[in-house]
Amino acid sequence: MLRIHFTSDDLARTRFADAPDPMWEVNISLHRLQRRDASVLFGPWRRWVAPRLPAGLRLLTALSPARGYTCDFLTPRTGAGLRAQTTALRALPRGRLRAELETFGRCNPGLRLPSWTADLAAGSATVLGRIADTTHAYFDAVLQPHWQAVHGAVQRDVALRTRGLVHDGWAAVFATLHPSARWDYPVLTLDFPVDQDLHLEGRGLLLQPSFFCRYRPTALFDPALEPVLVYPIEHRPNWERPAPVPQGHPALTDLLGRARALLLNAAADGTFTTTELARHTGLTPSNASRHLTALRAAALISSHRHRNTTLHRVTALGASLLNGRQPLLPA
Numbered sequence: 001m002l003r004i005h006f007t008s009d010d011l012a013r014t015r016f017a018d019a020p021d022p023m024w025e026v027n028i029s030l031h032r033l034q035r036r037d038a039s040v041l042f043g044p045w046r047r048w049v050a051p052r053l054p055a056g057l058r059l060l061t062a063l064s065p066a067r068g069y070t071c072d073f074l075t076p077r078t079g080a081g082l083r084a085q086t087t088a089l090r091a092l093p094r095g096r097l098r099a100e101l102e103t104f105g106r107c108n109p110g111l112r113l114p115s116w117t118a119d120l121a122a123g124s125a126t127v128l129g130r131i132a133d134t135t136h137a138y139f140d141a142v143l144q145p146h147w148q149a150v151h152g153a154v155q156r157d158v159a160l161r162t163r164g165l166v167h168d169g170w171a172a173v174f175a176t177l178h179p180s181a182r183w184d185y186p187v188l189t190l191d192f193p194v195d196q197d198l199h200l201e202g203r204g205l206l207l208q209p210s211f212f213c214r215y216r217p218t219a220l221f222d223p224a225l226e227p228v229l230v231y232p233i234e235h236r237p238n239w240e241r242p243a244p245v246p247q248g249h250p251a252l253t254d255l256l257g258r259a260r261a262l263l264l265n266a267a268a269d270g271t272f273t274t275t276e277l278a279r280h281t282g283l284t285p286s287n288a289s290r291h292l293t294a295l296r297a298a299a300l301i302s303s304h305r306h307r308n309t310t311l312h313r314v315t316a317l318g319a320s321l322l323n324g325r326q327p328l329l330p331a
Contacts, residue, residue, distance in 0.1 A: 001189055001190065001191065001192055001195055001196075002189070002190045002191075002192035002196050002197075002198065002217070002219060003187050003188070003189050003196070003197045003198070004187065004188040004189075004190075004198045004200065004205065004227075004229065005186060005187055005197065005198065005199045005200060006185070006186040006187070006188065006200055006205075007186060007200065007201070007202060009202040009204075010200040010201075010202060010203065010204050010205060011170055012204070013202070013203065013204025013205075014170070014204050014205045014206075014207065015204065015205075015206060015207070016158045016161060016162065016206075016207045016208075016209070017154075017158070017206055017207065017208045017209065018155070018158055019151060019154060019155070020147075020150050020151055020154045020209070020210070020211055021075070021077075021208055021210070021230075022081065022082035022085060022139060022143075023074060023075045023076065023082065023085045023135070024075050024208060024210055024213075024230055025143060025150060025210060025211060025212055026060070026074075026135055026138060026139055026143065027060075027064045027070055027074055027075060028210055028212040028213050028218075028230070029142065029143060029212040030057075030060055030061055030064050030138075031064070031066055031067075031212070032046070032212050032214070033046060033049065033053075034061060034065070034066035035066045035067070037214070038214050041214070041235060042212075042214075044238075044240050045146070045240045048240065049142050052141045052142060053138070053141065053142065054134065054137035054138055054141050055137075056130070056134045056137075057134065057138065058114070059130055059131050059134045060074075060131065060134055060135065060138065062113060062114050062117070063104070063117075063131075065108065065111055067193075068107060068108040068111065068193075069103060069104055069107035069108050069221060071100045071101070071103075071104055072100055072220045072221055072222050072225060073089065073092050073096060073097065073100055074089070075220070076088040076089055077206075077225075077226050077228065082135070082136065082139055086132035086135055086136060087132075089128060089131065089132050089135070090125070090128050090129060090132050092123075092128065093123070094121075094122060094123030097120055097121055097123060098121040098122075098123075100222075101113065101117055101120065101121045103221060107194075107221075146239075146240060148279055148280070149211075149236075149239045149240070150211040151279065152272075152276055152279060152280060153209075153211055153233055153234075153235060153236070153239070154209045154210075154211060154233065155272075155273065155276050156271075156272065156276070157209045157233040157234070158209060159271055159272070159273070159311060160271070161173055161176070161207075163271075164176070170183075171183050171185075174188050177190070177207070177217065177229075177231045178190055178191065178216060178217055178231060178232070180216065190216065190217050190229075191216045191217075192216065192217075192218075192219075193216075196219075196221075197223075198219060198223055198227060199223065200227050203226065203227055204227070205227045205228070205229055206226065206227065206228040206229070207228075207229055207231065208228050208229065208230045208231070209230075209231060209233045210230045210231065210232060210233065211233065211235070213230055213231060213232040213233075214232055215232065216232070217229050217230060217231040217232070218230045252264075252321065252322070256295075257291075259281070259283055259287065259288075259291050260291045260294060260295055262281040262282075262283070263277055263281055263283070263288060263291055263292060263295060263301075264295060264300055264301070264314060264318055264321070264322060265322060266280040266281050267301060267312055267313060267314045267318075268314045268318075268319065268322055271311050271312065271313040272311065272312055272313075273309050273310065273311060273312070274288055274289050274292060274309075274310055274312065275309075277292070277312060292312055295318070296312075299315055299317050299318075300314065300315060300317055300318035300321060301313070301314060301315065301318060302314075302315050
């Protein structure tokens with residue numbers, strides 16, 4: 001079990017990441033590839049990925065095996081994208097590399113590290129550079145083509161949980177992170193492959209939604225690093241396929257125009273920001289905003305402000321139009 005110990009200061013400093021973390025998704029997607037599990041959800045993606053895997057992937061899978069301890073240094077926290085993360089990776093000090101490779105050996109007694117990890121433990125800039133370059137090659141070939149779906153799913157999860165936090169507080173949010181989650185202030189307990197305690201000690205907790213995380217949350221091994229809890233999210237069926245052209249009423253596109261029909265169809269799956277809807281439909285944010293204003297004026301979309309963004313969802317009238325039904329008009 002993982003037990004996360006909070007103080008009142010920690011609750012005040014606990015927050016959600018507002019986007020997927022590239023390095024976490026790289027490493028956890030590698031687990032999905034190696035384990036070949038969750039076939040309904042990830043099987044089509046694995047088949048698509050197979051002929052596109054870059055050379056030298058063993059540089060990553062050796063340190064991020066299917067099960068067991070993955071070196072913490074592979075998921076640096078910078079909050080500034082993959083390029084900043086691999087820059088931090090290239091600059092890792094020798095002492096940390098050596099310590100985490102020793103931890104790898106203790107935690108994964110059945111796995112044998114390749115000979116090149118001796119150079120890595122000595123702080124080899126060449127090996128670190130190869131790992132960083134392979135990470136970029138893997139991301140570009142395997143994740144970038146699906147990053148819109150990954151990014152959208154993470155933002156939907158955060159939007160839903162943020163609204164839950166506003167209405168029901170942290171207790172309700174923690175209880176829905178995972179079926180095993182138990183919140184008994186000041187401790188959050190979750191299913192975990194090893195018995196571990198994480199004392200936040202006023203640092204707060206970053207809640208990081210992950211697209212490729214599947215069965216249970218995960219966290220960094222070293223308690224001295226910035227506390228983060230990576231948890232699985234829900235997925236749309238057939239997420240790896242391009243977004244479909246709206247169906248519904250046969251004259252919907254003629255009635256609304258293609259852009260507005262696409263926006264109405266995209267918004268039907270939940271509550272989204274203008275940027276998310278623009279990304280889903282291939283429109284620019286300014287065009288999406290203009291068309292959403294028209295849809296809102298027609299009572300097909302409802303919008304409300306939340307913090308520094310606007311959230312949109314389909315109204316009952318809009319849903320009826322999408323479903324090709326005669327809408328019920330007020331008397």
